[in-house]
Amino acid sequence: MASATFRIWRGDASVGEFRDYTTEISSGMVVLDAVHKIQAEQANDLAVRWNCKAGKCGSCSAEINGRPKLMCMTRLNTLPLDQPVTVEPMKTFPLLKDLVTDVSWNYRVKERIEYIKPRKPDAPDGTWRMYQSDVDRVQEFRKCIECFLCQDVCHVLRDHRLHDKFIGPRFLVHAAALEMNPIDSADRLQDLRESCGIGYCNITKCCTKVCPEEIKITDNAIIPLKERVVDRYYDPLTRLFRVFR
Amino acid sequence: MAEYQIHEYDVLVVGAGGAGLRAAIEASAAGVTTGVVTKSLLGKAHTVMAEGGMAAAMGNVDDRDNWRVHFADTMRGGQYLNNPRMAEIHAKEAPARVKELEAWGAMFDRTKDGRILQRNFGGHRYPRLAHVGDRTGLEMIRTLQDHGVHRGIQFHMETTVVTLLKDGDRCVGTLAYDRERGRFLVFHAKAVVLATGGIGRAYQITSNSWEYTGDGHSLAYHAGAALLDMEFVQFHPTGMVWPPSVRGILVTEGVRGEGGVLRNKEGRRFMFDDIPANYKSQTADNPEEGWRYTQGDKSARRPPELLTRDHVARCINREVKAGRGSPHGGVFLDIAWIKEKLPNSAEHIKKKLPSMYHQFKQLADIDITQEPMEIRPTTHYMMGGVRVDADTQMSGVAGLFAAGECGAGLHGANRLGGNSLSDLLVFGKRAGEYAAQFAKEHSAGALPKDQIDAAARAALEPFERGPSGENPYAIQYELQESMQKLVGIVRREEEMQQALEIIEKLKRRAAKAGVSGNREYNNGWHTALDLSNLLTVSEIVTRAALERKESRGAQFRDDYPEKSEEWGQYNLRIEKAADGSVRVERIPVIPMAEEMKQVVEEQK
Numbered sequence: 001m002a003s004a005t006f007r008i009w010r011g012d013a014s015v016g017e018f019r020d021y022t023t024e025i026s027s028g029m030v031v032l033d034a035v036h037k038i039q040a041e042q043a044n045d046l047a048v049r050w051n052c053k054a055g056k057c058g059s060c061s062a063e064i065n066g067r068p069k070l071m072c073m074t075r076l077n078t079l080p081l082d083q084p085v086t087v088e089p090m091k092t093f094p095l096l097k098d099l100v101t102d103v104s105w106n107y108r109v110k111e112r113i114e115y116i117k118p119r120k121p122d123a124p125d126g127t128w129r130m131y132q133s134d135v136d137r138v139q140e141f142r143k144c145i146e147c148f149l150c151q152d153v154c155h156v157l158r159d160h161r162l163h164d165k166f167i168g169p170r171f172l173v174h175a176a177a178l179e180m181n182p183i184d185s186a187d188r189l190q191d192l193r194e195s196c197g198i199g200y201c202n203i204t205k206c207c208t209k210v211c212p213e214e215i216k217i218t219d220n221a222i223i224p225l226k227e228r229v230v231d232r233y234y235d236p237l238t239r240l241f242r243v244f245r
Numbered sequence: 246m247a248e249y250q251i252h253e254y255d256v257l258v259v260g261a262g263g264a265g266l267r268a269a270i271e272a273s274a275a276g277v278t279t280g281v282v283t284k285s286l287l288g289k290a291h292t293v294m295a296e297g298g299m300a301a302a303m304g305n306v307d308d309r310d311n312w313r314v315h316f317a318d319t320m321r322g323g324q325y326l327n328n329p330r331m332a333e334i335h336a337k338e339a340p341a342r343v344k345e346l347e348a349w350g351a352m353f354d355r356t357k358d359g360r361i362l363q364r365n366f367g368g369h370r371y372p373r374l375a376h377v378g379d380r381t382g383l384e385m386i387r388t389l390q391d392h393g394v395h396r397g398i399q400f401h402m403e404t405t406v407v408t409l410l411k412d413g414d415r416c417v418g419t420l421a422y423d424r425e426r427g428r429f430l431v432f433h434a435k436a437v438v439l440a441t442g443g444i445g446r447a448y449q450i451t452s453n454s455w456e457y458t459g460d461g462h463s464l465a466y467h468a469g470a471a472l473l474d475m476e477f478v479q480f481h482p483t484g485m486v487w488p489p490s491v492r493g494i495l496v497t498e499g500v501r502g503e504g505g506v507l508r509n510k511e512g513r514r515f516m517f518d519d520i521p522a523n524y525k526s527q528t529a530d531n532p533e534e535g536w537r538y539t540q541g542d543k544s545a546r547r548p549p550e551l552l553t554r555d556h557v558a559r560c561i562n563r564e565v566k567a568g569r570g571s572p573h574g575g576v577f578l579d580i581a582w583i584k585e586k587l588p589n590s591a592e593h594i595k596k597k598l599p600s601m602y603h604q605f606k607q608l609a610d611i612d613i614t615q616e617p618m619e620i621r622p623t624t625h626y627m628m629g630g631v632r633v634d635a636d637t638q639m640s641g642v643a644g645l646f647a648a649g650e651c652g653a654g655l656h657g658a659n660r661l662g663g664n665s666l667s668d669l670l671v672f673g674k675r676a677g678e679y680a681a682q683f684a685k686e687h688s689a690g691a692l693p694k695d696q697i698d699a700a701a702r703a704a705l706e707p708f709e710r711g712p713s714g715e716n717p718y719a720i721q722y723e724l725q726e727s728m729q730k731l732v733g734i735v736r737r738e739e740e741m742q743q744a745l746e747i748i749e750k751l752k753r754r755a756a757k758a759g760v761s762g763n764r765e766y767n768n769g770w771h772t773a774l775d776l777s778n779l780l781t782v783s784e785i786v787t788r789a790a791l792e793r794k795e796s797r798g799a800q801f802r803d804d805y806p807e808k809s810e811e812w813g814q815y816n817l818r819i820e821k822a823a824d825g826s827v828r829v830e831r832i833p834v835i836p837m838a839e840e841m842k843q844v845v846e847e848q849k
């Protein structure tokens with residue numbers, strides 16, 4: 001049986017190092033399988049987060065050979081195995097231990113975004129009528145598995161650490177799903193402009209590239225939201241009308 | 246008790262899948278303080294993996310559907326061992342539970358006239374499953390999660406319960422630890438709702454994640470609550486087979502609902518060879534009729550691929566054993582064939598089954614729009630669980646409630662696909678409602694210091710033994726292998742006796758499990774602590790399966806291959822005896838009210 005070496009980050013926020021583990025590999029294996037095998041056989045206390053192992057829960061996000069990916073969906077046959085495969089935690093969030101980061105900031109951000117406010121139901125039984133063509137774009141955003149890889153790769157968060165000023169691509173997608181929900185009647189544009197910091201995004205599309213659900217984050221969520229904000233606050237005609245109102 | 250952080254709640258919910266979140270939402274809406282502890286991060290619980298949909302007789306696609314049909318389908322699927330009151334409540338309340346999700350932001354697939362679309366699924370007479378492509382579970386958990394965080398519920402993420410705490414006969418809270426730091430936390434609550442899911446990790450080939458270690462089952466059992474129907478473990482007919490690393494990952498029943506067919510290596514649609522008598526009148530007798538059914542022809546009967554899961558799983562097993570299986574020991578599930586019928590079949594499949602397309606493409610290099618999948622049964626769901634009151638979901642222990650997969654009664658001997666997500670909503674809500682009521686009617690009980698200290702001490706023992714102790718992962722793997730081989734889809738007396746001996750040995754080894762490192766996010770320690778629950782439920786499943794000397798629903802006994810009328814009169818209740826042994830007892834099934842009997846008759 002073939003073997004491969006994995007260079008895994010071990011340590012916590014204060015001290016750590018890469019350690020090499022060589023393990024047997026077999027056909028069809030993904031990085032998470034190898035990490036589990038190492039954990040079971042060589043490093044029982046290795047910290048790794050995972051759940052579904054099928055790309056549906058978004059728990060096992062990490063940086064594999066420097067690229068943000070889900071460990072459970074990264075097959076070993078897509079990686080060069082003649083050299084060690086590096087596996088390290090996401091960089092945008094504080095490290096807890098080994099491959100596990102503290103992603104609680106994301107949950108706090110979501111609480112700040114105004115919740116859905118449904119308009120009056122269309123039918124007497126309390127339901128609404130929506131057509132598939134109306135919900136397609138929202139369904140794209142709701143595919144998000146909250147792996148936070150888009151947050152990890154966003155330079156506003158990763159390099160500039162503007163976590164208190166910018167909510168990041170994940171939550172712009174979340175806001176877009178609410179804003180474009182046909183039954184929602186809330187207005188989040190002021191929040192998007194101010195507390196959510198949508199202006200910080202300069203559409204480099206790094207988030208779109210790493211999304212395991214292939215959501216077109218920048219084109220379909222962020223740009224339309226930016227347009228709405230611009231229409232409201234910067235359109236000269238609208239501003240003129242406001243003056244004379 | 247200075248060393249423990251103490252959290253006080255009126256209602257504490259253990260688990261944050263569909264049932265736990267729905268319970269917490271309801272408790273909080275009733276105006277009581279509500280806390281949730283969850284082993285993983287919020288939104289990652291196993292509900293997220295549910296694919297096909299949630300069953301609710303809304304009649305949006307076929308107006309012949311109503312709660313009476315749903316009730317009768319559920320009872321028939323469960324081989325009449327179900328608690329009929331639960332099946333009735335479920336069928337009646339599911340539509341309202343689904344509709345309210347829409348007001349909370351869920352975005353279901355739509356009918357042409359703009360209502361919630363419903364799809365066909367095994368054992369359901371009419372198209373009944375509200376769905377979002379094949380990622381319905383994600384939609385549901387995200388909707389409940391987002392609703393929950395705006396209601397003032399306190400979430401304790403990555404926190405695992407070690408034991409339930411009792412004041413006399415009443416449950417008054419839990420001892421837990423947080424994964425991040427390994428600190429012990431005491432949750433002092435007037436009522437506790439268990440919503441911990443299933444036991445799939447007791448088996449080697451499973452669609453379940455690491456969390457599914459039977460925690461709720463085991464915690465309730467050790468706290469003195471009775472369990473029910475623990476012999477009934479559902480093996481989902483279609484799990485992935487190849488490559489080995491993806492073995493067991495679920496392939497949704499929706500594939501068959503959309504027209505997918507099962508074939509053996511000779512190309513034969515073997516499901517037509519064995520249609521049970523009680524389903525004959527509802528089942529298509531030729532492929533053409535089956536196809537028309539999947540395309541919404543109301544005059545057609547459903548194809549045999551959509552028979553109940555227990556039956557389909559056994560048929561697949563039979564084909565493989567008879568040497569008619571696929572190259573890697575499964576059979577073929579083919580949706581690509583519909584290109585003979587539909588011009589844009591590839592696009593159609595990608596639209597209807599996007600995550601299946603993705604999953605096979607990425608993990609197995611298979612394009613399901615062009616070639617068949619290889620599949621085999623995988624451990625999927627536990628019908629058995631905590632025995633609860635049908636209306637309130639309270640267990641035999643005062644103040645202790647259970648809902649969702651860790652509760653029992655709704656599904657009897659076999660669960661219909663789609664009845665799980667609706668179960669979570671209907672009975673999660675009820676558990677939250679009645680737990681809140683219980684909390685309002687009772688003052689807080691006393692915290693038992695001795696129980697807390699003893700449990701905390703025991704939980705730290707693996708560190709004292711250190712790395713020279715037994716490897717917890719190795720014990721877990723051995724248990725999974727034994728349960729798979731000896732108490733799996735086909736069972737017989739000698740093998741199950743052998744399993745009991747192995748479980749005894751593993752218990753002794755688990756008592757010597759040791760771990761290295763410290764308490765901070767130490768997966769080895771967590772695995773060591775999960776062992777006790779896994780061993781408890783494995784023993785209970787085995788003893789219950791030994792006791793039931795017949796084949797019915799998910800239980801197939803090679804040595805008792807027939808269904809027995811006598812055994813159809815009994816459920817099995819499991820309790821911890823005074824000497825600590827597992828007591829398995831026959832109790833009469835709950836009789837159906839006359840009115841309900843009529844409903845079953847009229848739907849025959």
